[in-house]
Amino acid sequence: MRTCRTLGIGIVAVHAPGEEAAAHVAEADTAVPLPVPAGGGPVDAYLDPGAIVAAARTAGADAVHPGYGFLSENPALARAVTAAGLTWVGPGADAIEGMGSKTRAKETARAAGVPVAASLDPADVRAEDLPVLVKASAGGGGRGMRVVRDLADLPAEARAARAEAAAAFGDPEVFCEPYVERGRHIEVQILADAHGTVWAVGERDCSVQRRHQKVVEEAPAPGLPEDVRRGLHEAARGLARAIGYVGAGTAEFLVPVRPPGEGGGGAFGTPVFLEMNTRLQVEHPVTECVTGLDLVEWQIRIAEGEPLPDGGPPPPAGHAVEVRLYAEDPRQGWRPRTGVLTAFEVPAATARFDRPAGPGVRLDSGVEAGDAVGTDFDPMLAKVVAHGRDRRDALRRLAAALAGARVHGVGTNRDLLVRVLRHPVFARAAEHPWELHTGFLTGDRLTALATPLAAPDTEELAALAAALVGAEASRGSGPLPAGIPAYWRNLPSGAHLRRYTTDDGREVTAAHRTVRGAPVPERPGVRVRSVTADRAAPAAATAGRAVLEVDGLVRAFDVHGSGDRIHVDTPHGSVALTRVDPLPVPEAAVNPGALPAPMPGTVTSVDVAAGEKVRAGQTLLRMEAMKMEHRITAPAAGAVREIPVAPGERVAAGTPLAVLDYEGQHSR
Structure with missing residues (x-):
């Protein structure tokens, strides 16, 4: 637009x-x-x-x-x-059709002389072929993809992949290909006109992925040898010519990498073709930033019959990195998060849906403050892109822009993105290219990077800041005589207490009391001393902002409240708090064996039946929400008493999905 x-x-x-x-x-x-x-x-x-x-x-x-x-x-x-x-x-429709099936696309690529990975029917996979990646033939966005390392798991994973592919793409066909443990996901941007000219407009590295979905993309690909770069560009152009391609598209490749000491020391292996996307990619802004081209403009100009200029595409200038901001909660099993965005701001952004004028930050967002985020569509809220003089400059700009963003009302992966951009292994990818690969966000590293930026002590200080701002906001709103602050008590030994819970369920109590003496002029507002955080010296609070002196450092906390939900933004991370009601309304007891839906969504399959014995961690059923599959697993061994839902049923958060009787326990 x-x-x-x-x-x-x-x-x-x-x-x-x-x-x-x-x-x-x-x-x-x-x-x-x-x-x-x-x-x-x-x-x-x-x-x-x-x-x-x-x-x-x-x-x-x-x-x-x-x-x-x-x-x-x-x-x-x-x-x-x-x-x-x-x-x-x-x-054209023929080009889309020819590349739409990954298996047919591989045949076309092979005929064009482009190396491709072997394709296997799931029924033909043998133990020596493992590990394999099950893929949907018509898939994309990581859907219908599963890594299988044990032959006994293949039939169930193939069935699940077929069901997901049929629901997402209307085509249940799946295939297997060898799974590359350490590979760089490199894609080449193509522009082709109707007059026979085909451009390879640079390449992008999309190796930082979670669940086979791209999280971070950058251009140019860091540390890629020039001969590998030229080979990828030529392969992409050859493939486009082979199918008479016209318009913008992307050829994707997997390039194996070997660490030092493994057959050549940090060398790149032979690239293999993965697929061709016959459309614009989500990550196209990084290419626009480094080339100065507007790829959407060229899509339109080519559709109008205009030829590409002579001389080829402009060479890349500087470096650009993009991250995908998702509405998901790393601390709750990466569940999609829904709700109303009470705030959505990236103050560091210098351009929206356009290239920054020089080094800067670009924001492409599909939401605004006040929008409701549901489960029907993809969880991506926005793309945030930084263009820098070099890779180090771009990473630093982007990390700072994300850390300074205000995203309230819906949990996101923002802290994970900041930690990835600042991670030393990711930062040195140009010098040690074998360390960056598609397995970067797995195992213990993923767990560590998903840790919130705000440490527990920052959460405690944020709770104190919220309590102080709340006290300041109530000044003059109560029945006290004029001139007496709302936080005043006639029992000077008593502290003011407020209890909050963090998003991971931890309870934090903020306690403070009034300090005798007149307020300091340069710090107007409430003068308190923290009882909870002994490190916090006298503080000042005004509407929406609290200042604490901690360990000799003055730290500011911006507080924004919406009902019982409070968001505190600090330079050391943002904290979401929920005020604990001191007089909660009693709720009905929950059956201890009931497993509720963790989010609104659609039940896609039921893997067990009533009366069946299950083991801890076994998949009971699968749900789809925000275009992603979520498995509901047994928390402990036992027997299935009831499955009150059926495939295709849309359920609300909290709806009972299964009821179990655990071993050694009796149901009530």
Whole structure:
């Protein structure tokens, strides 16, 4: 939409019911609601090619941009658009179809002389082939992918992958390929016009992933030898020429890496082709930052018949890094988080949906403060991108921008992203390229990096700051005579107490008492001494801000409250607190064997039956929320008493999904 505004092109948005106030609808000149098929949900509204074409006709549009989700790689939409006499801003339907199936794409790549990984039918996998990666043939975004290391696990994982692929892409076909333990995920950006010119517009490194989904992307790829770089670019161009590609697209490769002492010392192995994305990639802004190109603009200009300029693409200048800000909670098993965004600000951003003027930070967000985040769509809230003079400059800018962001109301992976950008192994990827690979975010490292930036002592100080600001806010609001502050007590030995819980369930008590004497002029407001944190000296509090002197250092805390939910932002991390009601309302007892839904979502499969004995950690059923699969597992060994839900059922958070009788216990 920003590109269209630059080019003077009118904009029409489509939307599902309930999205009338969405950011993309508000930005458009015109909006057209899409119908939801019987029995479907909001996502299904975007999956009908006929409805998209009808919306374009209703609005009087003459072109359709496929975006990078939903039907963006569906040849049926491309054919429907062109059959309706509209311009399709993307590659032809035949190219989409040829690359849409990963197995067919590999055959095409092999015929074009591009090295590819072997493809195996799950039924043909043998012990010597392990480990293997089960992949959905029509998949993307990490969906339908599973690593299998034990042959006994393959049938169940293949069945689950087929079910997920069928639900996500309408195609249950899966295959297996050898799993590379240490590989760099490198993709090459392609631009091709209708006159035979094909550009390889640099490459991007997307090796930092979780659950096979990209988390951090950067351009150029750090530490990539020049001969490997040239080979990848040429392979991508050759593949595009082989299928007569027109428009923007991306060829993805996996490049094995070997650490020193393993056959050559830190060398790169032979790259293998993974897939081709016949659309714009989510991470295209990093390429735009380093090349100065607007890839969306070139999609439109190519669709209008314009040739690419002579001389090839501009060389990269500087370095760019992008992170994906997700609504998910690392401390709660990476569950999707829903709710209302009470605040969403990245103060360091110098540009939105556009290249910064020189080194700076770009923000591409799909949400605004006040938006509700649900479970129907992908959990990505925004992309934050930094363009620096070099990689070190870009990493530092991006980490600082994220650490200084205000994202309230919904838990995110923001702290994980900051820790990744500041991690020494990630920072030295250009000098030690074998240390960065697709297994970077696994095991103990993932656990450590998912730790909140705010340490427990910062959480305690944040609770104290929240209590002080709360006391300041109540000044004059109570029945006390004028001039007497609300925190005053006629028992000077008694401390003011406030209890809070953090997002991981830890309870923090903030206690303070009034200090005798007049307030210091340069620190107006409440004068207190902390009882909870002995390290905190007298403090000052005003509306929304508290200042504490801790270990000889003055630290500021910005406090923002919304009901019982309070967010405290500090330079040392942000803290979300929930005020504990001193007089809670009694709640009904919960059956100790009931396993509630951890989030709203849809039950996709039930793996056990009533009466079946299960072991600790065994998968009982699977849910889908925010386009991701979530497994509900048995917390201990026992027997299944009841499964009160069925596949396809949409459930609210807290809905009982299974009831177990644990070994050694009797149900009540």
